[in-house]
Amino acid sequence: MEFQNLLIVNKERIQYITINRESKLNALNKDTLAELHTAFTDAFANPEVSGIILTGAGPKAFVAGADISEFAGLGAAEGTALARDNQKQVFDVIANGIKPVIAAVNGFALGGGLELAMACHIRIASDNAKMGLPEVTLGLIPGYGGTQRLTQLVGKGKAMEMILTADMINAADALQYGLITHVTTPEELLPKAKELMTKIISRAPLALAAAIRSVNAGLTDGVNGYETEIAEFGKCFGTQDFAEGVAAFLGKRKAEFKGN
Known part of the structure; x- marks a missing residue:
């Protein structure tokens, strides 16, 4: 445009x-x-x-x-x-x-x-x-x-x-x-x-998005920010970025996040 x-x-x-x-x-x-x-x-x-x-x-x-x-x-x-x-x-x-x-x-x-x-x-x-x-x-x-x-x-x-x-x-x-x-x-x-x-x-894209949603949830009427954080935390475990982050940490190398 x-x-x-x-x-x-x-x-x-x-x-x-x-x-x-x-x-x-x-x-x-x-x-x-x-x-x-x-x-x-x-x-x-x-x-x-x-x-x-x-x-x-x-x-x-x-x-x-x-x-x-x-x-x-x-x-x-x-x-x-x-x-x-x-x-x-x-x-x-x-x-x-x-x-x-x-x-x-x-x-x-x-x-x-x-x-x-x-x-x-x-x-x-x-x-x-x-x-x-x-x-x-x-x-x-x-x-x-x-x-x-x-x-x-x-x-x-x-x-x-x-x-x-x-x-x-x-x-x-x-x-x-x-x-x-x-x-x-x-x-x-x-x-x-x-x-x-x-x-x-340079950080994990899906984790960044999850963090933004969680912080915003705590400032939103009628939304339990703690529950949002728990749910977003759990979803991160199902991402390839989480697996890459842990592997990089254990392997003492820089993580290469793909946003998936």
């Missing part, structure tokens, strides 16, 4: 998805969200892709937020549908994906941009990053999972403060709060993301 708002590059089993609306600070309009759905769905299904790094074009923004001009004139029913559809089609697709996703946050990650980063499994940021959920300044609240995922990541108190004040935080604070896991210079952001992803995808 030809994308108008995304740049897609595959290299060494990693797919780089870059939101390419630099003149608009990579804001999420409906076309970009539709393309993100397609890109991630395709990447998760592509056997040549083992992990995905998501970033924004240019030095100023990862994603500065949603395209607010598209909100004008919407009523309550349309707003509800907007949040439900995009959560289901984009943010939940990423969060529940069977392959690891790292958000490489450069510059502003605000509103829907921070929500997009939080849907990814891991977040790292350059030291010029600014993150926040400013929706209450528009008479809104975060609508793409922000109230839930921020609370899961930083705890209720800090999430309440960030959402209710609409204040931005810098990368150092985001690291302290647990919102991100690494801070780099802007120049080292993508190399660090590649380093981290390369280490991750």
Whole structure:
């Protein structure tokens, strides 16, 4: 598929998805969200892709937020549908994906941009990053999972403060709060993301998927995360990757996982 708002590059089993609306600070309009759905769905299904790094074009923004001009004139029913559809089609697709996703946050990650980063499994940021959920300044609240995922990541108190004040935080604070896991210079952001992803995808692919499902299960209402972990643990024993991992360990060699 030809994308108008995304740049897609595959290299060494990693797919780089870059939101390419630099003149608009990579804001999420409906076309970009539709393309993100397609890109991630395709990447998760592509056997040549083992992990995905998501970033924004240019030095100023990862994603500065949603395209607010598209909100004008919407009523309550349309707003509800907007949040439900995009959560289901984009943010939940990423969060529940069977392959690891790292958000490489450069510059502003605000509103829907921070929500997009939080849907990814891991977040790292350059030291010029600014993150926040400013929706209450528009008479809104975060609508793409922000109230839930921020609370899961930083705890209720800090999430309440960030959402209710609409204040931005810098990368150092985001690291302290647990919102991100690494801070780099802007120049080292993508190399660090590649380093981290390369280490991750050297592990057993089916085990990675099982680990993602198990962690997510513990954060899902009505699901017993411990039971999910037990079931996923057991299923791993039926994989060839498990047999290869044990054989490699006992043979004191590097495992060669095939994802089966």
